[in-house]
Amino acid sequence: MLKVMITDDEIQIRKGLRMKVDWKDEGFEIVQEASNGQEALALLQTTEVDVVLTDIRMPKMDGIELAKRCNEEFPHIKVIVLSGYSEFEYVRSTMKEGVKDYLLKPVAPDELVEVLRKVRKEIEDEKKKLAESAQIRWLASTHLQEVQEQYLLHLVKEEWFELNMVHERLRQLHLEELSHERVKVRFLSVEMREYDENPARLKEMWLPFKMLCKEIVQTHTGTYTFYDPSHPNMIQLIHLIESNNDSTTTLVKEIQKNVKSLLNVETVIGIGNMVSGIREFKTGYISSLLAWSQSQIGSLSQVIDETEIKEEIFEFPVDFERKLTNAIENADFPSFKEKLNNFMGETEKQSILSFSYMANRVLFLLGSLAKKYDMETKDIQNTLWNCQQSIWELNSQRKVIKHLYQLAESIIEKVRLTRFSNGKLIVDSIRNYLDKHYANEISLTTLSELFHINSAHLSETFKNHIGKNFSDYLVNVRIEKAKQYLNDKELKIIDVANLVGFSSSGYFSTVFKKHVGQTPVEFRNSIDEID
Missing domain, CATH: 3.40.50.2300 (Response regulator)
Known part of the structure; x- marks a missing residue:
């Protein structure tokens, strides 16, 4: 009315x-x-x-x-x-x-009715336009949020090399505050649990749970969310810690209170150790997962703070991941096994918590390699999950190492097939990587380091199989994605440019016109004319 x-x-x-x-x-x-x-x-x-x-x-x-x-x-x-x-x-x-x-x-009554109907139609039309505009704004923010979440997951679970490129990408995605050299953050792993552990009920409540957590986070400056497919029914938070003001407890209480009162489900929250700088993000994320893993079984709401359990410094040599990666990329399982066993096999010298942390770092590395070689099959996902479960058990180090060996062998077998496919599988893997990471700063040197191939040979092989060099292919992927984003009128041209990996709207417009024959603005206007 x-x-x-x-x-x-x-x-x-x-x-x-x-x-x-x-x-x-x-x-x-x-x-x-x-x-x-x-x-x-x-x-x-x-x-x-x-x-x-x-x-x-x-x-x-x-x-x-x-x-x-x-x-x-x-x-x-x-x-x-x-x-x-x-x-x-x-x-x-x-x-x-x-x-x-x-x-x-x-x-006159009929004249009054006529005017009222005219006004009512005008008000309804205006409300409809406002709703459509709000929907467009929501979609625009959703696009940005999705890309932000994908990049945050990339930072904590995958390989990346150039710190300055990471800083630039964070700037493009309006995440500058996470790029400061001494930024301090805590990771929170927030899991939804239900009284009867009913899978159907959990599936039904997942979207409301995720949206509610995101709404709460929006009221806390410097807090961001992302989703890790390896951990169902769970959303991950990165919470910026301001100097002398750790508001983590307030955030946790607000999440648990609202999820319980509005959705009638319980939450188990693991709070990780505070870490400084982007290079420590993996450590912070794993510590929140380790805290969560020590929760009691059941639907009771719980908060497990890693710092209250045990203050422990995890030492993970900078070159260790690189050595493991090199062993797998060279299809050298004996070398991988020797290095892993030398580092993690001496369980009597490690605490269970320290071992679990190391195992998770290795698992993240192997998961990243499996993704890079397009091995996200059901069998691989099951192997990853079984390995993760054995880590959470915290009582069988040999079982964990055995799972890591099995996963490494599977990846090495794919690497061998790739190496002996006359370049086809390696090009497929690179193209898959470009399709997923098109917005990141990617150079031929970066790809050659990632896939352990001479850059000149990589360039030639890619062009032979695809018909164009990798830079042209990458630009085409970016332009096609930009066309999709340009449908959202609330996205500024600079927003679209940043979302697809261009650092300036001017350069983006020049490249776009070269490939499409229109500037981004002209292309957007042509969409309106067709509609």
Whole structure:
């Protein structure tokens, strides 16, 4: 129902207007009456109103002044003026002051109904446009958030080399505050649990749970979310710690309180150790997962703070991951096994917590390699999950190492096939990598390091199989993705440029026109013409 205020200094006229039409049938409800413009404005401060029906001549403040003030202070309100015949031209001249329509006294019921229907249609059309605009804005923010989440997951689980490139990408995605050299953050692993452990119920509640967590996070500056497919029913948070003000506890309490009261499900939250700088993000993420893994089985809401369990410094040599990667990329399982066993086999010298941390770092590395070689099959996912489960058990180090060996062997077998496929499988893997990471700063040197191939040989092989060099292929992927983003009118051209990996809108426009024949603005306008 649209809400109406009747303003007239004569009470009998106000009563008459109430009786002239069936307001409810026309979709209206009279919620207030006022005897002059001044009184009406005071009521509008506390009452939600869509339409004001006002006489033109009133004491203290007349209808024209009321319309003008409504136009300034409540622009969404439609004002309909009632006037005598002698005032007709005067009223018409004031339409620009906020008067939406006018009726001559005495008001005929059919004329009043006609004006009300016209105003109602206008209000409904405006609300529809506002809803569509809000939907576009939501989609625009959703696009950005999705790319942000994908990149944060990439930072904590996959290989990356150039720190300056990471800083640039974080800037493009409006995540600059995470790129500061001494930034301090905590990771939180937030799992949803249900009383009866009913999978169907958990599946049904996953989307509301995820959206609620994101809404809460939006009220906490410097907090971001991402989703790790390896951990179902769980959302991951990165929480920026300001100097001398760790608000993690407040955030955790708010999540648990709202999820319980609004969704009637429990939450188990693992709080990781505070870490400094991007290079420590993997350590921080794993520590939150380790905290979560020490929760009690069942649906009881719990908070496990890693720092309260044991303050332990995890030492993970910088070159260790590189040595393991080299062994796998060279299809040398004995070398991988020897290095892993030398580093992790001495279990008597490690705590269970330290061993679990190391195992997770190796598992992240192997998962990243499996993804790079496009091995995200059901069997590989099961192997990853089984390995993760054995780590969470915290009681069988040999079992964990055995799972890591099995996973490494599977990846090495794929590497061998790739190496002996006359370049086809390696090119497929590179193309798959480019399709997923097109927005990152990628050079031929980066690819050659990632796939352990001479850059000149890689360039030649890629062009032989694809028909174009890798840089042209990457630009084409970016341009096609940009076309999709340009459909969202709320995204600025610089936003689209950043989302697809261009650092400036000018360079993006130049490249886009070269490939499409139109500038991004012209392409967007052409979409409107087709629609």
